[in-house]
Amino acid sequence: MSKIIYFLFIVTLVASCKEAPSEIATLHESRWEETTDSLPTKIRVDPKAQLILNDWREYSALDKSFDKINTSENIEDFTLVVEELIENQNKMELAEYPEKFNIPQIKGRQKLFKTFVLKTKGDLEYRQNPKESIIQMIKAYNDLRNQFNVEVNNTLPEELRANEDN
Numbered sequence: 564m565s566k567i568i569y570f571l572f573i574v575t576l577v578a579s580c581k582e583a584p585s586e587i588a589t590l591h592e593s594r595w596e597e598t599t600d601s602l603p604t605k606i607r608v609d610p611k612a613q614l615i616l617n618d619w620r621e622y623s624a625l626d627k628s629f630d631k632i633n634t635s636e637n638i639e640d641f642t643l644v645v646e647e648l649i650e651n652q653n654k655m656e657l658a659e660y661p662e663k664f665n666i667p668q669i670k671g672r673q674k675l676f677k678t679f680v681l682k683t684k685g686d687l688e689y690r691q692n693p694k695e696s697i698i699q700m701i702k703a704y705n706d707l708r709n710q711f712n713v714e715v716n717n718t719l720p721e722e723l724r725a726n727e728d729n
Contacts, residue, residue, distance in 0.1 A: 598694045603701045605629065605708070612711040615663055621655035629704060632697075638687070645684050652677050663714060672707040679703045 608616060616622050628647045635641040656673060659665075679700035686693040 598697070599633070603698060603705070605701070606705045608708050609712040609715055611715040615661050615715070616711065619661055621651070621658040625651040625655050642687050645680060645687060648680050649684065652680060664711065666714070668710055669714070672703070672710045676700065676703040676707050
């Protein structure tokens with residue numbers, strides 16, 4: 564009798580171990596799909612600004628990295644994208660800015676973007692739900708792109724823009 568109970572215990576243990584990982588993986592992957600489905604879209608850059616940005620290699624690399632957010636299929640891919648974003652953002656920060664965009668408004672937006680990229684990285688490392696920080700990161704990137712549009716479409720004379728104390 565004890566041999567039968569021991570045998571049933573072993574069979575139950577083996578059967579329960581096989582099913583659990585597949586359910587967790589499916590649940591984890593479905594949560595990632597739910598997260599990526601509701602992300603905001605990247606805003607367009609004005610054609611005048613795009614002409615300047617095309618010559619800025621560091622920004623182009625950052626923009627290409629940012630586009631990979633929508634193509635990442637799972638959280639591990641997204642973690643690699645965030646690492647790439649951090650690397651490209653640091654390169655952009657150290658590089659020489661185009662003359663039109665070498666202003667505190669652009670640099671401030673870039674620092675804000677960097678903050679939210681690092682927040683997203685922290686959420687991923689500590690296995691927190693990264694959805695809110697991803698949305699904040701995308702909004703910060705859109706704000707940076709919008710600031711490019713504002714700068715190229717600004718109609719104020721240079722004398723007024725140069726005197727920031729007023």
